[in-house]
Amino acid sequence: xxxxxxxxxxxxxxxxxxxxxxxxxxxxxxxxxxxxxxxxxxxxxxxxxxxxxxxxxxxxxxxxxxxxxxxxxxxxxxxxxxxxxxxxxxxxxxxxxxxxxxxxxxxxxxxxxxxxxxxxxxxxxxxxxxxxxxxxxxxxxxxxxxxxxxxxxxxxxxxxxxxxxxxxxxxxxxxxxxxxxxxxxxxxxxxxxxxxxxxxxxxxxxxxxxxxxxxxxxxxxxxxxxxxxxxxxxxxxxxxxxxxxxxxxxxxxxxxxxxxxxxxxxxxxxxxxxxxx
Amino acid sequence: xxxxxxxxxxxxxxxxxxxxxxxxxxxxxxxxxxxxxxxxxxxxxxxxxxxxxxxxxxxxxxxxxxxxxxxxxxxxxxxxxxxxxxxxxxxxxxxxxxxxxxxxxxxxxxxxxxxxxxxxxxxxxxxxxxxxxxxxxxxxxxxxxxxxxxxxxxxxxxxxxxxxxxxxxxxxxxxxxxxxxxxxxxxxxxxxxxxxxxxxxxxxxxxxxxxxxxxxxxxxxxxxxxxxxxxxxxxxxxxxxxxxxxxxxxxxxxxxxxxxxxxxxxxxxxxxxxxxxxxxxxxxxxxxxxxxxxxxxxxxxxxxxxxxxxxxxxxxxxxxxxxxxxxxxxxxxxxxxxxxxxx
Ligand SMILES: Nc1ncnc2c1ncn2[C@@H]1O[C@H](COP(=O)(O)OP(=O)(O)O)[C@@H](O)[C@H]1O
Ligand SMILES: [Mg+2]
Numbered sequence: 001x002x003x004x005x006x007x008x009x010x011x012x013x014x015x016x017x018x019x020x021x022x023x024x025x026x027x028x029x030x031x032x033x034x035x036x037x038x039x040x041x042x043x044x045x046x047x048x049x050x051x052x053x054x055x056x057x058x059x060x061x062x063x064x065x066x067x068x069x070x071x072x073x074x075x076x077x078x079x080x081x082x083x084x085x086x087x088x089x090x091x092x093x094x095x096x097x098x099x100x101x102x103x104x105x106x107x108x109x110x111x112x113x114x115x116x117x118x119x120x121x122x123x124x125x126x127x128x129x130x131x132x133x134x135x136x137x138x139x140x141x142x143x144x145x146x147x148x149x150x151x152x153x154x155x156x157x158x159x160x161x162x163x164x165x166x167x168x169x170x171x172x173x174x175x176x177x178x179x180x181x182x183x184x185x186x187x188x189x190x191x192x193x194x195x196x197x198x199x200x201x202x203x204x205x206x207x208x209x210x211x212x213x214x215x216x217x218x219x220x221x222x223x224x225x226x227x228x229x230x231x232x233x234x235x236x237x238x239x240x241x242x243x244x245x246x247x248x249x250x251x252x253x254x255x256x257x258x259x260x261x262x263x264x265x266x267x268x269x270x271x272x273x274x275x276x277x
Numbered sequence: 278x279x280x281x282x283x284x285x286x287x288x289x290x291x292x293x294x295x296x297x298x299x300x301x302x303x304x305x306x307x308x309x310x311x312x313x314x315x316x317x318x319x320x321x322x323x324x325x326x327x328x329x330x331x332x333x334x335x336x337x338x339x340x341x342x343x344x345x346x347x348x349x350x351x352x353x354x355x356x357x358x359x360x361x362x363x364x365x366x367x368x369x370x371x372x373x374x375x376x377x378x379x380x381x382x383x384x385x386x387x388x389x390x391x392x393x394x395x396x397x398x399x400x401x402x403x404x405x406x407x408x409x410x411x412x413x414x415x416x417x418x419x420x421x422x423x424x425x426x427x428x429x430x431x432x433x434x435x436x437x438x439x440x441x442x443x444x445x446x447x448x449x450x451x452x453x454x455x456x457x458x459x460x461x462x463x464x465x466x467x468x469x470x471x472x473x474x475x476x477x478x479x480x481x482x483x484x485x486x487x488x489x490x491x492x493x494x495x496x497x498x499x500x501x502x503x504x505x506x507x508x509x510x511x512x513x514x515x516x517x518x519x520x521x522x523x524x525x526x527x528x529x530x531x532x533x534x535x536x537x538x539x540x541x542x543x544x545x546x547x548x549x550x551x552x553x554x555x556x557x558x559x560x561x562x563x564x565x566x567x568x569x570x571x572x573x574x575x576x577x578x579x580x581x582x583x584x585x586x587x588x589x590x591x592x593x594x595x596x597x598x599x600x601x602x603x604x605x606x607x608x609x610x611x612x613x614x615x616x617x618x619x620x
Contacts, residue, residue, distance in 0.1 A: 103494055136495030
């Protein structure tokens with residue numbers, strides 16, 4: 001089956017449907033999508049993140065590399081508030097969100113995917129994405145059924161086509177293959193006019209075909225959407241990211257553009273020594 | 278747990294199953310051929326208990342929150358009917374018109390339910406059960422010890438529905454139809470609401486609350502709202518309950534009755550809003566006829582054994598048992614089919 005890269009709904013389209021004010025915010029806010037200031041996270045005696053200072057410009061695409069246990073996922077959890085930082089500040093588009101709950105950060109345009117898929121197993125694929133679209137807009141508590149020609153359902157379906165899940169829209173999540181569940185993870189993060197997305201190892205366990213489809217999706221994201229991608233596969237990371245952050249033992253170890261990082265002797269030592277091909 | 282039957286199917290009315298049509302006709306014409314005892318003590322009472330259990334199924338089946346306070350919420354509505362309206366005890370009884378009393382009682386019960394939600398929604402699983410049970414027990418002791426408002430151990434009697442349109446609504450047939458109307462209304466609301474935006478979000482929270490937060494939902498708010506809605510159902514059923522009994526006392530909101538509601542919901546099945554009504558009918562039939570076979574003292578043993586058997590052999594209650602029997606029969610008829618496509 002020949003697949004054409006379906007279009008991801010543009011921010012303006014989505015914004016009109018969702019009636020979010022993400023775009024107006026985008027124009028009115030500063031240069032940085034994300035600023036972390038001396039962020040650390042402890043789990044008991046374990047220091048999973050130590051004194052992280054990190055800035056990502058609006059629209060920038062960044063790869064985070066590092067061996068298992070380096071603290072990459074913990075970094076994402078600190079940014080989203082899943083596990084808030086023990087100390088330090090997190091700013092999103094210039095606004096200090098350190099004390100905001102997860103859903104408030106999401107409503108400001110932040111999204112994430114999970115390393116291990118977290119989906120709504122009892123619901124259909126299209127309902128999963130519909131809820132994700134609705135989550136960033138109004139009417140979340142509506143007791144009415146969405147109409148069949150509901151604009152938001154339409155956006156959800158466009159998004160499903162974009163991640164090649166249109167054919168299984170009515171299947172239950174529990175019935176999907178691993179690869180399809182990973183695609184759905186991504187669709188949930190793309191829903192509802194995101195401005196900045198955290199992708200946690202989206203390519204893990206994908207077949208080579210699925211992997212290149214993923215790269216295609218990431219490359220076709222509208223330019224105002226920035227992201228951080230955690231990825232073990234250097235090839236994937238370097239094809240979608242313009243800058244790289246290396247993490248090791250809960251600290252930032254190196255930052256730079258892909259070329260610098262790839263040829264850096266310390267990185268090579270760590271990476272090849274760390275058992276990653 | 279995948280709730281296929283909750284979410285499959287596009288609408289309520291299209292392509293009515295013959296069994297559903299027969300059930301509806303049976304329910305509508307039931308008083309025409311049943312005795313007063315069967316209309317009132319069996320029919321109406323099953324519908325009232327079923328509606329209280331439905332409020333639990335809404336919370337537990339769709340939202341994953343097993344609350345043992347549903348009967349307590351219904352009980353508060355019942356007490357308020359006696360306190361704000363009329364009773365024959367000579368305590369309280371403010372004499373409000375019946376409709377204002379009923380509306381206030383139902384609304385207050387919903388708010389009470391939302392408060393219970395606010396206290397318990399940050400807990401999960403067994404802890405939710407413990408907290409809501411503790412609230413139910415606290416309410417029981419409170420009304421038993423409070424004489425000023427709740428008239429303590431005695432409680433209230435003489436709480437009856439009004440005479441309206443020349444009909445005394447506590448007569449068996451009118452009360453049966455009143456209960457049927459209320460039960461049917463909430464049944465269809467739950468069926469419809471399951472596919473509403475809020476209904477979907479509730480099921481998604483049951484499946485994965487962490488992910489719901491990560492797509493922008495205030496999970497706590499949604500859960501509290503679910504408690505409020507379930508309070509509407511339980512509160513309305515509570516008004517019917519006090520009208521049915523004519524009286525309410527601490528015994529009406531005791532722990533044994535609290536557990537009965539859970540038993541009804543579990544035995545009936547939590548996967549579909551018809552489950553609590555099936556469970557309630559089974560419960561009421563057992564309650565009325567098991568004592569012909571055995572000692573009244575042993576009734577709880579019978580209920581407990583029935584509960585154990587159903588839970589052991591069918592985690593989805595009587596509904597699940599029925600679905601499995603039907604599946605067996607279908608497979609025997611068409612042995613080549615693969616058993617999928619159960620609706
Ligand atoms: N919720 C948690 N509780 C306790 N320890 C945790 C938790 N999450 C992560 N850790 C620990 O923090 C360290 C970093 O983990 P993680 O961020 O998942 O690494 P990575 O994603 O880079 O593989 C590990 O030692 C891990 O065991
Ligand atoms: Mg990780």
